[in-house]
Amino acid sequence: MTFKACLFDLDGVLVDTARFHYLAWKSIADKLGFVFTEHDNEQLKGISRMGSLDILLEIGKLSLSKEEKVRLAAEKNLLYLNYIQLMTPDDVLPGVLDFLGELKTNDLRIGLGSASKNARLILDKTAIVNLFDVIIDGNLITHAKPDPQVFALGAQMLKIENNHCVVFEDAVAGIQAAHNAGMKCIGIGSPEVLGEADKVFPGFTNMKLADLKFS
Ligand code: BG6
Ligand code: MG
Numbered sequence: 001m002t003f004k005a006c007l008f009d010l011d012g013v014l015v016d017t018a019r020f021h022y023l024a025w026k027s028i029a030d031k032l033g034f035v036f037t038e039h040d041n042e043q044l045k046g047i048s049r050m051g052s053l054d055i056l057l058e059i060g061k062l063s064l065s066k067e068e069k070v071r072l073a074a075e076k077n078l079l080y081l082n083y084i085q086l087m088t089p090d091d092v093l094p095g096v097l098d099f100l101g102e103l104k105t106n107d108l109r110i111g112l113g114s115a116s117k118n119a120r121l122i123l124d125k126t127a128i129v130n131l132f133d134v135i136i137d138g139n140l141i142t143h144a145k146p147d148p149q150v151f152a153l154g155a156q157m158l159k160i161e162n163n164h165c166v167v168f169e170d171a172v173a174g175i176q177a178a179h180n181a182g183m184k185c186i187g188i189g190s191p192e193v194l195g196e197a198d199k200v201f202p203g204f205t206n207m208k209l210a211d212l213k214f215s
Pocket of ligand 1: 010011048052117119172
């Protein structure tokens with residue numbers, strides 16, 4: 001199979017914002033009076049802001065009104081934005097720029113497929129926005145991962161068949177979304193967590209186009 005496009009998740013794949021999401025949600029949990037661990041945080045990766053809050057409240061065994069949930073989600077986002085405002089091009093994870101450069105040199109198209117409504121701000125802050133041929137973010141989608149919508153829309157906008165796209169993901173829900181779209185998926189992170197991916201790499205350091213071969 002010759003691939004024609006690569007679709008990248010953002011948080012935890014191209015930049016280490018997964019940590020900022022965790023710290024922001026942890027502040028909310030602290031305030032509500034329960035413990036929220038990094039292990040718990042795995043469940044929130046790739047999940048929308050409101051979906052994440054629902055999981056957080058389940059962990060804390062709390063049930064809140066719709067109004068209170070909207071208020072808490074906004075509060076979490078303000079905390080998260082404080083971290084993002086400080087981001088610079090140095091926050092792009094190691095090896096990412098070289099790998100994107102190799103894709104460009106070989107005429108592969110590059111897309112973003114993120115659940116985040118803050119994706120464009122992060123791409124701007126880290127100065128990589130111009131590297132993308134298409135950007136699908138949380139403002140454009142109605143169905144959260146593991147629904148394939150975010151990646152299917154990316155492929156459609158690039159005018160490339162789904163099975164000619166490879167997805168890069170750090171979240172189980174994202175790997176499922178890629179597979180539900182009929183795409184291969186490379187997991188970025190640990191094989192223990194991302195066992196459902198077609199291949200898993202710890203990051204982009206030394207990753208090559210040749211690694212996009214699947215048996
Ligand atoms: C995903 C993150 O990329 O975006 C999730 O993995 C996050 O943790 C989701 O909840 C939504 O992000 P935002 O920036 O719109 O709150
Ligand atoms: Mg992610």
